[in-house]
Amino acid sequence: xxxxxxxxxxxDPKDRGQQQRERILYAAKRCFIDNGFHxxxxxxxxxxxxxxAGLIYRYFESKSAIVQAIIEGQLVExxxxxxxxxxxxxxxxxxxxxxxxxxxxxxxxxxxALFLEMTAEATRDERIxxxxxxxxxxxxxQFMAWVRKRAGARAAFVDEHSLRVRELVLLAxxxxxxxxxxxEPDYDPELVAAAIxxxxxxxxxxxxxxxx
Amino acid sequence: xxxxxxxxxxxDPKDRGQQQRERILYAAKRCFIDNGFHxxxxxxxxxxxxxxAGLIYRYFESKSAIVQAIIEGQLVExxxxxxxxxxxxxxxxxxxxxxxxxxxxxxxxxxxALFLEMTAEATRDERIxxxxxxxxxxxxxQFMAWVRKRAGARAAFVDEHSLRVRELVLLAxxxxxxxxxxxEPDYDPELVAAAIxxxxxxxxxxxxxxxx
Amino acid sequence: xxxxxxxxxxxDPKDRGQQQRERILYAAKRCFIDNGFHxxxxxxxxxxxxxxAGLIYRYFESKSAIVQAIIEGQLVExxxxxxxxxxxxxxxxxxxxxxxxxxxxxxxxxxxALFLEMTAEATRDERIxxxxxxxxxxxxxQFMAWVRKRAGARAAFVDEHSLRVRELVLLAxxxxxxxxxxxEPDYDPELVAAAIxxxxxxxxxxxxxxxx
Amino acid sequence: xxxxxxxxxxxDPKDRGQQQRERILYAAKRCFIDNGFHxxxxxxxxxxxxxxAGLIYRYFESKSAIVQAIIEGQLVExxxxxxxxxxxxxxxxxxxxxxxxxxxxxxxxxxxALFLEMTAEATRDERIxxxxxxxxxxxxxQFMAWVRKRAGARAAFVDEHSLRVRELVLLAxxxxxxxxxxxEPDYDPELVAAAIxxxxxxxxxxxxxxxx
DNA sequence: CATGAATGAGACTTCATTCAT
DNA sequence: CATGAATGAAGTCTCATTCAT
Numbered sequence: 001x002x003x004x005x006x007x008x009x010x011x012d013p014k015d016r017g018q019q020q021r022e023r024i025l026y027a028a029k030r031c032f033i034d035n036g037f038h039x040x041x042x043x044x045x046x047x048x049x050x051x052x053a054g055l056i057y058r059y060f061e062s063k064s065a066i067v068q069a070i071i072e073g074q075l076v077e078x079x080x081x082x083x084x085x086x087x088x089x090x091x092x093x094x095x096x097x098x099x100x101x102x103x104x105x106x107x108x109x110x111x112x113a114l115f116l117e118m119t120a121e122a123t124r125d126e127r128i129x130x131x132x133x134x135x136x137x138x139x140x141x142q143f144m145a146w147v148r149k150r151a152g153a154r155a156a157f158v159d160e161h162s163l164r165v166r167e168l169v170l171l172a173x174x175x176x177x178x179x180x181x182x183x184e185p186d187y188d189p190e191l192v193a194a195a196i197x198x199x200x201x202x203x204x205x206x207x208x209x210x211x212x
Numbered sequence: 213x214x215x216x217x218x219x220x221x222x223x224d225p226k227d228r229g230q231q232q233r234e235r236i237l238y239a240a241k242r243c244f245i246d247n248g249f250h251x252x253x254x255x256x257x258x259x260x261x262x263x264x265a266g267l268i269y270r271y272f273e274s275k276s277a278i279v280q281a282i283i284e285g286q287l288v289e290x291x292x293x294x295x296x297x298x299x300x301x302x303x304x305x306x307x308x309x310x311x312x313x314x315x316x317x318x319x320x321x322x323x324x325a326l327f328l329e330m331t332a333e334a335t336r337d338e339r340i341x342x343x344x345x346x347x348x349x350x351x352x353x354q355f356m357a358w359v360r361k362r363a364g365a366r367a368a369f370v371d372e373h374s375l376r377v378r379e380l381v382l383l384a385x386x387x388x389x390x391x392x393x394x395x396e397p398d399y400d401p402e403l404v405a406a407a408i409x410x411x412x413x414x415x416x417x418x419x420x421x422x423x424x
Numbered sequence: 425x426x427x428x429x430x431x432x433x434x435x436d437p438k439d440r441g442q443q444q445r446e447r448i449l450y451a452a453k454r455c456f457i458d459n460g461f462h463x464x465x466x467x468x469x470x471x472x473x474x475x476x477a478g479l480i481y482r483y484f485e486s487k488s489a490i491v492q493a494i495i496e497g498q499l500v501e502x503x504x505x506x507x508x509x510x511x512x513x514x515x516x517x518x519x520x521x522x523x524x525x526x527x528x529x530x531x532x533x534x535x536x537a538l539f540l541e542m543t544a545e546a547t548r549d550e551r552i553x554x555x556x557x558x559x560x561x562x563x564x565x566q567f568m569a570w571v572r573k574r575a576g577a578r579a580a581f582v583d584e585h586s587l588r589v590r591e592l593v594l595l596a597x598x599x600x601x602x603x604x605x606x607x608e609p610d611y612d613p614e615l616v617a618a619a620i621x622x623x624x625x626x627x628x629x630x631x632x633x634x635x636x
Numbered sequence: 637x638x639x640x641x642x643x644x645x646x647x648d649p650k651d652r653g654q655q656q657r658e659r660i661l662y663a664a665k666r667c668f669i670d671n672g673f674h675x676x677x678x679x680x681x682x683x684x685x686x687x688x689a690g691l692i693y694r695y696f697e698s699k700s701a702i703v704q705a706i707i708e709g710q711l712v713e714x715x716x717x718x719x720x721x722x723x724x725x726x727x728x729x730x731x732x733x734x735x736x737x738x739x740x741x742x743x744x745x746x747x748x749a750l751f752l753e754m755t756a757e758a759t760r761d762e763r764i765x766x767x768x769x770x771x772x773x774x775x776x777x778q779f780m781a782w783v784r785k786r787a788g789a790r791a792a793f794v795d796e797h798s799l800r801v802r803e804l805v806l807l808a809x810x811x812x813x814x815x816x817x818x819x820e821p822d823y824d825p826e827l828v829a830a831a832i833x834x835x836x837x838x839x840x841x842x843x844x845x846x847x848x
Numbered sequence: 849c850a851t852g853a854a855t856g857a858g859a860c861t862t863c864a865t866t867c868a869t
Numbered sequence: 870c871a872t873g874a875a876t877g878a879a880g881t882c883t884c885a886t887t888c889a890t
Contacts (some may be wrong), residue, residue: 016874036336038250042860057861113335116328119394123325124248132395167400168392168407169385175389181381182331183344184885187380194373195380202414205411228849254885264851266887275885433795440853460760462674466881481882487862493805497831537759540752543818548672585830591830592816592823600812605805606755607768611804618797619804626838660859688872690866699864814882 037117076134103181110177245323287347315393324390499559527605527628538627711771738817748814755799
């Protein structure tokens with residue numbers, strides 16, 4: 001537990017708590033990914049974080065509070081990602097990145113299995129459901145604003161209903177990729193790229209499809 | 213589950229065991245849907261099936277063996293569903309039905325949350341992963357055969373790669389609907405219908421898109 | 425664990441469950457008396473009962489359910505005791521018996537410390553409060569009926585309000601004896617007997633005091 | 637707890653510790669009353685006292701040491717209360733006040749549930765038992781002296797034994813009121829007042845009852 | 849074939865107490 | 870003198886699984 005290595009770094013005492021929170025969150029993410037949401041025990045998480053089990057409760061009210069924090073953290077990441085979105089091609093590239101992250105299960109980003117489990121857990125835990133719904137709505141709105149802006153840049157008109165349909169299709173497709181990443185981890189990357197292009201091009205082709 | 217047979221009625225002694233298995237599987241499906249995969253206890257399942265807890269172990273080695281059996285059962289259902297597929301419009305209608313079943317948790321089909329949980333579980337349980345991959349591949353092939361047949365019926369040509377892309381897009385979209393059904397259960401049905409039409413029309417519009 | 429000694433006696437299989445319930449209740453009473461209500465753990469009770477901790481939950485929903493069962497058991501005892509009450513002298517004798525049982529802490533009857541702790545617990549556990557209130561009301565009514573009957577036997581009239589006052593005084597006095605039994609276990613028995621006579625005689629002296 | 641002194645103000649340095657002790661004791665009493673003896677945590681008490689949890693251990697050896705200190709403090713209060721007792725009517729009034737405090741949980745005096753819990757705890761903790769016995773005896777003697785003085789004032793003779801009986805009856809009745817206050821918090825105040833009058837009048841009616 | 853009582857491990861969570869700062 | 874982060878033991882309760890009947 002030397003201070004220099006993976007510990008507190010003994011500087012800036014005021015946000016020591018924040019560091020602990022993050023340490024716990026990171027450990028929890030790893031455990032959830034490795035063992036599944038229910039199989040990962042608090043003792044498990046504590047050990048991974050290198051602290052005692054009871055201490056977690058100084059920073060999080062309950063196991064479910066940890067999940068909520070993870071969801072909210074991801075919300076921020078997603079928002080930043082959308083905010084920095086440029087062209088339509090950029091969107092396609094981002095989706096490919098996302099797919100790779102999902103498939104490879106990097107603990108620092110969202111992992112597909114974890115994403116699915118959290119979604120399923122929302123069915124049974126109201127607080128998780130609320131956190132997810134909030135994140136979805138927030139990102140959805142932000143994304144639609146982006147689409148509108150892009151359309152406006154090309155002087156194209158896009159009616160509200162059509163916009164909503166596109167959002168749903170794109171969202172379902174993206175989330176479906178999470179399922180695909182888990183169930184069939186060995187797709188040819190080119191195939192996935194083509195599928196992503198197929199969807200993004202169709203959906204953002206504002207003019208030809210606005211009558212759908 | 214006919215009313216006549218819900219006890220030990222001595223007809224057809226050879227597949228008495230098979231009847232018990234199915235009775236257990238049906239009960240398990242109901243419990244998993246209602247309570248979630250981990251929250252459903254063996255006692256729960258036994259009670260739902262109207263038998264004792266210990267008896268389950270005569271027919272299934274463990275709880276996870278039940279899950280596998282359910283997955284394999286679903287494979288059969290899906291194959292039958294695809295086999296009976298007719299026109300393109302029929303496909304869209306089927307998808308809408310599927311979405312409704314997912315959202316409402318019809319016990320006869322699979323429920324969305326359960327679908328997601330099983331998918332996530334595949335990350336941790338090799339046998340479940342194998343069962344799922346097998347089911348996916350089998351259904352995928354069958355579905356592609358259907359598309360080819362439909363195209364042939366209209367004398368349209370469709371190259372292999374394009375076909376695979378479409379399959380992936382459609383599959384991801386369908387599975388994404390499961391996520392949507394869980395995370396946003398209050399979509400306007402019309403919106404979902406429009407999204408489904410949007411995808412099926414685009415994907416099955418063989419001629420105009422074969423170059424994509 | 426031989427069957428003949430302190431076990432199931434292997435007869436009458438239908439109320440095996442009832443025997444287990446009683447075995448647990450008896451063990452719980454002992455533990456509560458010895459260690460206090462909160463300090464007595466379920467593991468403690470289980471060990472005393474000679475079973476595993478988890479098994480208790482087949483017979484009682486929770487720790488608090490055990491307390492409720494104890495309370496209800498005592499209600500029955502109290503009712504039977506009141507029902508068999510004869511003359512006024514009999515009442516005084518019964519109270520002396522009760523005091524002795526309280527002071528000596530026989531686990532089979534009510535123990536004073538346990539009585540007080542349960543009363544205190546009622547402040548924090550609604551279900552216990554309800555069970556106690558129910559028992560009190562039931563016994564109170566029964567007791568007042570007895571007083572009325574005794575008065576009628578002597579052709580004495582006793583008005584309702586005066587009756588209620590007496591009931592309260594007697595009840596408080598009895599319950600206060602529980603406190604006394606715990607806080608000063610070494611009273612001269614004659615002193616207690618005199619105090620009991622003092623109260624019972626005063627209270628049941630219908631004629632001279634009915635104007636009070 | 638004057639508003640001026642709620643921090644480290646350096647006046648009168650010698651009994652700074654005493655102030656802290658009292659602050660902690662007051663907080664503990666509040667917590668015990670609100671949450672019960674076992675449910676009140678040290679963290680709870682510390683927060684109520686406005687200090688850190690660790691600091692409590694500079695002033696009290698353990699949680700149970702706090703309880704003892706509270707009991708000893710109550711002894712002083714009770715003695716003062718008895719010392720200021722005037723006429724027989726005054727006694728009745730005091731008892732009504734006490735009953736109200738019992739029932740309503742006034743933090744300045746003791747609350748009934750807490751009183752019962754501490755009494756029960758005496759069964760298991762010798763030091764608490766000793767503190768309680770000591771307090772009871774001391775107050776009892778003081779009370780009997782008061783009765784003798786009142787009797788003497790009216791030139792009435794009262795023999796020792798009769799005096800002891802009265803003391804026991806009154807004490808049991810008072811303590812029984814604590815039980816009543818917890819188990820039946822909704823008594824008509826008039827009923828309680830009548831019961832108290834009934835007891836005090838009977839017991840202090842030196843002449844007519846001295847033969848009992 | 850069938851039961852369901854019994855087990856034992858392990859889940860989440862709380863809390864009195866200590867100790868580096 | 871004071872803090873509050875940290876621990877570790879213990880608490881209640883659940884549940885997959887076994888086995889005597």
